[in-house]
Amino acid sequence: MNLKYRNGSFALDATDVRILETLQEDARKTYTDIGRRLGIAHSTVYDRIKRMEQYGVIKKYTTMVDTAKAGARSITALMTVYTDPKESEAVAERLSQAPEVLEVYTSLSEELLIMAKVISQNQEALHAFIANSVAPLSGVLRIRTSIVTKKFKENIFSIVDNSMNEYL
Amino acid sequence: MSGDSASRTFKIVSREKAFYFFTSIGNYTGLSATSLKEFMDRINEVNLKSLDFHFYRRDFEKWVDQVLQDMELAEELRRMQKCSLAGEALRSQLNSAVARRLKRLSGQA
Numbered sequence: 001m002n003l004k005y006r007n008g009s010f011a012l013d014a015t016d017v018r019i020l021e022t023l024q025e026d027a028r029k030t031y032t033d034i035g036r037r038l039g040i041a042h043s044t045v046y047d048r049i050k051r052m053e054q055y056g057v058i059k060k061y062t063t064m065v066d067t068a069k070a071g072a073r074s075i076t077a078l079m080t081v082y083t084d085p086k087e088s089e090a091v092a093e094r095l096s097q098a099p100e101v102l103e104v105y106t107s108l109s110e111e112l113l114i115m116a117k118v119i120s121q122n123q124e125a126l127h128a129f130i131a132n133s134v135a136p137l138s139g140v141l142r143i144r145t146s147i148v149t150k151k152f153k154e155n156i157f158s159i160v161d162n163s164m165n166e167y168l
Numbered sequence: 169m170s171g172d173s174a175s176r177t178f179k180i181v182s183r184e185k186a187f188y189f190f191t192s193i194g195n196y197t198g199l200s201a202t203s204l205k206e207f208m209d210r211i212n213e214v215n216l217k218s219l220d221f222h223f224y225r226r227d228f229e230k231w232v233d234q235v236l237q238d239m240e241l242a243e244e245l246r247r248m249q250k251c252s253l254a255g256e257a258l259r260s261q262l263n264s265a266v267a268r269r270l271k272r273l274s275g276q277a
Contacts, residue, residue, distance in 0.1 A: 077194060127193045135188040135196045145194025 010055055015040065019048055020058070024155075027061045074119050076148040077126055079134070081114040087139020088112050094137055100129050123147065179203060179236060187231045191217045204236060208266040216255050223249075223258055241269045 012020075015038065022034050031049070035042035052058045067074050083091050088106060092114050096104045103117040120126035130143060180203045187207060189199040199214050201207035211219065222228055226249065233242035244265050253261055 079194060082198075123193050127190070130194045130196065131188050131190065132184075135190075135200070136184050136186065138183070140196070142198040143194060143196035147193070 010057055012052075012057070015044075016048055016052065016057075019045060020052070023049075023058070023061075074121055075123065075126060076151075077118045077120065078146050078148065079116045079118050079130065080144045081116065081134065081140055082111055082142040082144075083114060084139040084141060085112045087137075088114060091137050091139050095134065098129070098133060118145075181235055185235050187227075187235075189214045189218045189222070191215055191221055204232075204238070204241075204266065204270060208263060208270065211259060211262050211266065216259060219258050219262065220254050223253065223262075228262070238269070241265065244269070 018038050019034060022029060022037060029037075031042040031045040035045045038045070049058065081091060081095070092104050092106055095101050095114065095116050100118050100120055101116050102119055105115045107113055107115060118126065118129070120129060126145075126147070130145060134140060134143060183200075183202070186200045186202045187210075189197045189201075189210060191197055197214060197218055199210050199218075201210045226246075229242045229245035229249075232238050232245060245262075248261055248265065251261070
């Protein structure tokens with residue numbers, strides 16, 4: 001059974017989505033556990049997971065580390081970089097290469113801007129990174145940074161698609 | 169003017185070594201300076217909050233000392249720390265110190 005490719009993405013059905021949600025909670029669950037939970041055969045779970053791996057829908061299985069419990073003291077900051085529109089792509093690419101930067105997005109509101117999630121050892125290290133590695137990038141006009149004080153939610157995956165509700 | 173003084177007066181540093189004016193941790197104003205002359209111009213136009221932020225952290229004297237390698241001006245900025253300056257008074261004192269230094273170095277030319 002092949003996944004259907006439609007409008008630049010693969011068409012998942014409700015069972016695929018439920019399998020992904022279950023893996024998102026715990027990627028170490030067995031095919032049998034998932035099948036039991038969803039009321040389907042473990043062979044079906046196996047087939048669908050293999051197919052989603054094959055098509056790149058499932059990119060990888062990873063580990064979420066609680067850095068505080070691992071003894072690594074760090075701070076997270078959300079950085080907005082206002083750029084010259086001609087240089088924003090290059091700035092976003094340079095930011096993406098920095099190990100301190102976890103996520104990079106571009107957005108067009110009133111001005112073209114780049115949003116990035118940055119992790120650093122402490123405030124001083126964060127400032128040094130931004131002052132020495134971000135501000136000097138050609139095309140950077142201004143930077144606004146907010147340090148995260150409390151995290152309420154962090155989900156890696158969520159399919160928000162009303163068209164799927166009919167299946168769920 | 170000795171070659172050393174001249175190089176300090178007219179020294180233009182690379183973009184990587186420029187002074188970038190921030191108002192707080194990670195908040196860059198968009199203003200930067202690549203020379204002592206440009207540094208003085210920026211002192212006169214930047215938000216006062218930025219001057220307070222960098223002065224308190226001793227960023228000005230570190231940049232003047234380590235990047236421009238002007239020990240005399242760095243020492244003068246270091247002495248200003250004792251005066252607990254802030255706001256417009258700080259802007260005025262910084263401007264005077266840098267202007268005096270530029271004039272002295274130019275006069276030696």
